[in-house]
Amino acid sequence: MTATVMDPIKITNEELSEEFLNKYDTFLFDCDGVLWLGTHLLPHTKEILSQLTEMGKQCVFVTNNSTKSRAAYTKKFAGFGITVTEDQIFTSGYASAVYVRDFLKLQPGKDKIWIFGESGISEELSLMGFESLGGTDPRLDTPFNASTSPFLANGLDENVKCVIAGLDNKINYHRLAITLQYLQKKDTVHFVGTNVDSTFPQKGFTFPGAGSMVESIAFSSGRRPSYCGKPNMNMLNTIISAKKLDRSKCCMVGDRLNTDMRFGVEGKLGGTLLVLSGIETEERALEASDEHPNPKYYIEKLGDIYEYTH
């Protein structure tokens, strides 16, 4: 293990917890691996979020998980007994929809989007007035047959101008095959990836992440996607301007070095906190690497801050 110039500080006691809490006004929380692992809420997540609110801190939730829309996430929080409003939530599905509207300048009502992914993408597009195809369409669940697929029967839809690809737990050959047909239209169809995460942390398991799926279709098409989730700075800029944040008073809290910590460091936020309850290990947090930055602080799990201060 090589020591870096600015060694990450491990939060292990009340004093360091207080120092950390007092430094920032706004905390940007990653969700998977930080707040929860699937349907399992991590210990003292609810308590630390209430503590921050009582201290007058602002909490924003920034997830690369595109499977749910912002509206669906408010329900997930509510299911855990945590009150969060939709304007506190930013997802990679929403960031992708913003990119399609504001950067690609596709036109709602005219241009359509083919989705390789779940309802979190189509719901955000629909709120912006975009029609989408593919995604959770049950006809894609059937085994692929080129001569009977309804997506090939009448030719491809000429109005599709973009493919958005993200995490899809119903990934199958039918979805891969039709997505590739649209991506082969290189001159007219853009390629957007929601997020690059190679893996997806769950309780006791690490599963394939969105990036593993997006890279599969990138490989077959020979194209590179524009990734919109963390660490893309467009996503951070959207959040900073929507919430009118002072970057120096913000701290990014995440469980991944190449997405969350990079987002905080490249975005010049005041601080970063890596939690070890998701993807990364202490060894990785401390190693010097060209692949990712080190965090400013790290801790075993977010709820420990609550425990140290109570």
Ligand SMILES: O=C(O)[C@H](O)[C@H](O)COP(=O)(O)O
């Ligand atoms: O593959 C994925 O989409 C991710 O692993 C994942 O869901 C990321 O979510 P986050 O950790 O940013 O909340």
Ligand SMILES: [Mg+2]
């Ligand atoms: Mg995470």
